[in-house]
Amino acid sequence: MVNLNKVPPRHRKQYYLALGLEGSANKLGVGIIKHPLLPQHADSDLSHHCELQILANIRDTYVTPPGEGFLPRDTARHHRNWAVRLVKKALQEAGIKDPTDLDTICFTQGPGMGAPLHSVVVMARTLSLLWDVPLVGVNHCVGHIEMGREITKAENPVVLYVSGGNTQVIAYSENRYRIFGETLDIAIGNCLDRFARTLKIPNEPSPGYNIEQLALKCTNKDQLVELPYTVKGMDLSMSGILGYVDSLAKDLFNKNTKNKLLFDPQTGQQLVTVADLCYSLQENLFAMLVEITERAMAHVNSNQVLIVGGVGCNVRLQEMMASMCRDRSNGQVHATDERFCIDNGVMIAQAGLLQYRMGDAVQDIADTVVTQKFRTDEVYVAWRE
Amino acid sequence: MLSYSIPQFDSFDIHATLFTDVENMKALLAQVAVLPFAMIDASTILSLEQLFCAVYKALIESKYNRLRTKNLNSECILSLSPTSNIAEAFRRFGIKEDTKNIVCLMVVEKSEQNVLEGVFKEQIEGREEELSDENLKATVSWDAIKKVSENNL
Amino acid sequence: MSGQILEAVSIYLTPNIPIEPISQGAEAVVFTTSVHPYEPKQESSETSNKYILKYRPPKKYRHPSIDKALTKHRTLSESRILAKLSQLPGLNVPKLIACDVYNGCIWIEFLGEELPNGNGFSSLKNFLWMSASDPHNKCVETVLEKVGRQIGLLHWNEYCHGDLTTSNVVLQQSDGVWEPYLIDFGLGSATTFVEDKGVDLYVLERAVDSTHSRYAVTYNEWLMRGYKAVYHEQSKKGENRLREVLKRFEEVRLRGRKRSMIG
Numbered sequence: 001m002v003n004l005n006k007v008p009p010r011h012r013k014q015y016y017l018a019l020g021l022e023g024s025a026n027k028l029g030v031g032i033i034k035h036p037l038l039p040q041h042a043d044s045d046l047s048h049h050c051e052l053q054i055l056a057n058i059r060d061t062y063v064t065p066p067g068e069g070f071l072p073r074d075t076a077r078h079h080r081n082w083a084v085r086l087v088k089k090a091l092q093e094a095g096i097k098d099p100t101d102l103d104t105i106c107f108t109q110g111p112g113m114g115a116p117l118h119s120v121v122v123m124a125r126t127l128s129l130l131w132d133v134p135l136v137g138v139n140h141c142v143g144h145i146e147m148g149r150e151i152t153k154a155e156n157p158v159v160l161y162v163s164g165g166n167t168q169v170i171a172y173s174e175n176r177y178r179i180f181g182e183t184l185d186i187a188i189g190n191c192l193d194r195f196a197r198t199l200k201i202p203n204e205p206s207p208g209y210n211i212e213q214l215a216l217k218c219t220n221k222d223q224l225v226e227l228p229y230t231v232k233g234m235d236l237s238m239s240g241i242l243g244y245v246d247s248l249a250k251d252l253f254n255k256n257t258k259n260k261l262l263f264d265p266q267t268g269q270q271l272v273t274v275a276d277l278c279y280s281l282q283e284n285l286f287a288m289l290v291e292i293t294e295r296a297m298a299h300v301n302s303n304q305v306l307i308v309g310g311v312g313c314n315v316r317l318q319e320m321m322a323s324m325c326r327d328r329s330n331g332q333v334h335a336t337d338e339r340f341c342i343d344n345g346v347m348i349a350q351a352g353l354l355q356y357r358m359g360d361a362v363q364d365i366a367d368t369v370v371t372q373k374f375r376t377d378e379v380y381v382a383w384r385e
Numbered sequence: 386m387l388s389y390s391i392p393q394f395d396s397f398d399i400h401a402t403l404f405t406d407v408e409n410m411k412a413l414l415a416q417v418a419v420l421p422f423a424m425i426d427a428s429t430i431l432s433l434e435q436l437f438c439a440v441y442k443a444l445i446e447s448k449y450n451r452l453r454t455k456n457l458n459s460e461c462i463l464s465l466s467p468t469s470n471i472a473e474a475f476r477r478f479g480i481k482e483d484t485k486n487i488v489c490l491m492v493v494e495k496s497e498q499n500v501l502e503g504v505f506k507e508q509i510e511g512r513e514e515e516l517s518d519e520n521l522k523a524t525v526s527w528d529a530i531k532k533v534s535e536n537n538l
Numbered sequence: 539m540s541g542q543i544l545e546a547v548s549i550y551l552t553p554n555i556p557i558e559p560i561s562q563g564a565e566a567v568v569f570t571t572s573v574h575p576y577e578p579k580q581e582s583s584e585t586s587n588k589y590i591l592k593y594r595p596p597k598k599y600r601h602p603s604i605d606k607a608l609t610k611h612r613t614l615s616e617s618r619i620l621a622k623l624s625q626l627p628g629l630n631v632p633k634l635i636a637c638d639v640y641n642g643c644i645w646i647e648f649l650g651e652e653l654p655n656g657n658g659f660s661s662l663k664n665f666l667w668m669s670a671s672d673p674h675n676k677c678v679e680t681v682l683e684k685v686g687r688q689i690g691l692l693h694w695n696e697y698c699h700g701d702l703t704t705s706n707v708v709l710q711q712s713d714g715v716w717e718p719y720l721i722d723f724g725l726g727s728a729t730t731f732v733e734d735k736g737v738d739l740y741v742l743e744r745a746v747d748s749t750h751s752r753y754a755v756t757y758n759e760w761l762m763r764g765y766k767a768v769y770h771e772q773s774k775k776g777e778n779r780l781r782e783v784l785k786r787f788e789e790v791r792l793r794g795r796k797r798s799m800i801g
Binding site for chain 3: 222233283284287294295297326327328
């Protein structure tokens with residue numbers, strides 16, 4: 001049993017308030033949440049039933065022109081430019097007049113891009129000193145997991161965490177979120193983003209979303225373009241697939257009729273469209289993801305899956321996961337929509353507040369250094385049994 | 386003559402037998418393509434299991450319409466071979482001019498019950514013997530086995 | 539297990555081949571049967587034969603063409619590894635009997651027996667659990683050393699298992715002595731990478747830690763003693779390679795991340 005009420009709310013409130021600041025990639029998110037102080041949390045295993053109330057959840061995304069990715073320096077500048085405005089707006093939306101009422105300010109300590117992370121932590125430190133509110137450094141991945149658990153009420157799922165920077169299959173055991181399988185090179189979101197760049201399709205609202213929409217337009221679903229399938233045990237590798245599909249796309253654009261996969265060798269007629277490539281890429285990558293998730297489920301004897309991270313919004317991925325679960329007894333899939341899937345401040349607040357309630361706030365500002373590499377299994381998960 | 390069927394493919398009958406000291410090899414060679422059964426050089430056959438296994442493999446391929454030769458009998462010869470080269474398989478396991486002993490093998494659908502008891506005997510001038518592991522031991526040639534199985538034991 | 543899978547296999551095999559499911563993993567379902575796939579029925583079957591049938595059911599979530607290609611590729615590669623391994627002198631693996639790569643079926647020899655006093659099937663796991671009351675028995679030590687030797691032989695010949703656990707080792711008595719057999723090469727591969735061997739050893743160590751926690755240190759020691767012996771017997775070259783593997787094993791352990799929760 002766990003006592004989530006170890007640290008009482010400040011100022012004798014009957015609830016906790018937390019501000020979450022997220023900026024590990026190209027999204028700056030600010031969220032404010034409230035947990036009521038409830039007696040059942042004093043002795044139970046209910047960290048996924050906090051009765052979370054979201055008071056504010058706002059986000060601003062740094063969007064680059066088609067064909068370009070976001071650079072750390074520019075992204076950091078974007079975050080610095082918007083941080084104050086977003087926090088002010090969030091406080092206003094949440095109806096918080098006195099910010100010293102906050103119990104804690106939570107920020108992403110890693111993993112992510114160094115410069116943007118740094119912009120955000122400077123903001124967090126400033127606010128903490130200004131209002132005299134304790135800080136909590138949060139692991140970005142744990143933020144996703146805790147948000148997913150609270151929203152879906154999935155108690156002990158195998159977590160597939162798929163985003164621009166991460167691809168991991170995670171399961172909980174003995175106070176750690178342990179990584180079962182992960183990418184050996186680039187992340188799934190990164191793979192999709194970079195392919196979108198090759199195709200020069202817009203980065204608005206997100207490159208992955210636009211690939212998903214293009215894939216829907218594939219008219220030739222029976223004729224899959226064959227791509228490498230690179231699952232290695234419970235891990236996977238995606239850089240080879242990206243390189244290959246990129247070269248196909250380039251041949252397509254350059255009308256390289258020598259490529260027999262894309263053009264009829266006799267007539268020179270084009271056989272494959274960009275939509276077909278998107279469809280094939282998705283089918284291939286997602287099949288790999290679902291497979292390693294199923295492996296992990298069999299290993300830990302679990303029948304629940306929780307999909308988190310930006311790529312988790314993809315409807316096709318959710319469908320495939322659901323199909324896999326149907327073939328396992330009592331299998332269930334939990335996924336959230338773009339409000340929570342895509343990086344946001346609320347998830348940082350949620351994980352951070354759980355950490356805070358267990359008495360794990362930053363004591364010394366020197367401990368708030370952000371880090372680009374921060375493994376999910378480094379965090380001691382005190383709030384679960 | 387040995388006759389049996391494979392549990393998973395019980396709509397087929399398999400008949401096989403062994404002839405030793407065959408004398409009309411020339412005539413047989415000319416008819417390889419038309420005779421309704423496969424003729425295998427017995428020096429390349431080590432055991433019944435080797436034969437049964439090849440038959441099973443041929444039936445599997447046929448189940449998925451993936452026969453690479455023109456019928457089940459010839460497919461059995463291909464299935465004996467460690468390579469997928471058809472010509473090579475026949476060169477290795479098929480009968481040659483200097484072949485003395487022959488294993489005859491025929492896979493037929495059960496409905497074609499008109500298989501004559503003497504279908505092998507009619508064609509082959511030799512001494513029919515019981516197809517058994519024991520008799521195969523007498524006709525096998527280890528040199529041939531080494532050659533056809535690409536095994537450097 | 540999903541009834542659909544059972545039904546699909548039963549239809550495929552026809553009523554002539556009755557099957558008994560024994561386990562289901564993420565990728566494959568395993569059955570036993572008394573019918574040999576291609577040998578003529580022994581009418582005078584005084585001894586009841588037993589065979590293992592491993593079936594990879596189609597996965598509906600993935601595109602049919604991906605599914606077909608994968609099933610074929612994996613069934614083929616597992617069969618090939620088994621066939622190759624059974625030719626290596628000294629290595630104990632089940633004999634491959636038949637395979638249908640298009641339908642993801644592999645037939646292999648059945649190994650193992652029932653342990654005395656209702657201790658279940660003779661996997662290494664059950665054997666160690668059975669022996670838990672007398673863990674320092676010479677017999678346990680000998681068995682674990684032999685298991686270590688098997689893994690050493692496998693690695694020495696440049697193969698990896700990919701999923702070493704105490705349930706993937708089966709014991710069988712020959713002349714009253716337990717002999718270990720490695721089974722389930724679904725994740726196996728021929729590999730010259732030291733990394734793969736290091737991970738193999740690490741996975742095994744974790745498996746022993748989690749399933750036999752109380753005596754894990756001793757058990758792992760005995761396993762490694764057998765493993766090293768294989769390399770020691772190969773003179774200088776063996777020593778050098780052993781050193782590399784052990785060094786990498788240590789590194790993998792320090793990384794301490796991969797598959798850190800074998801259940």
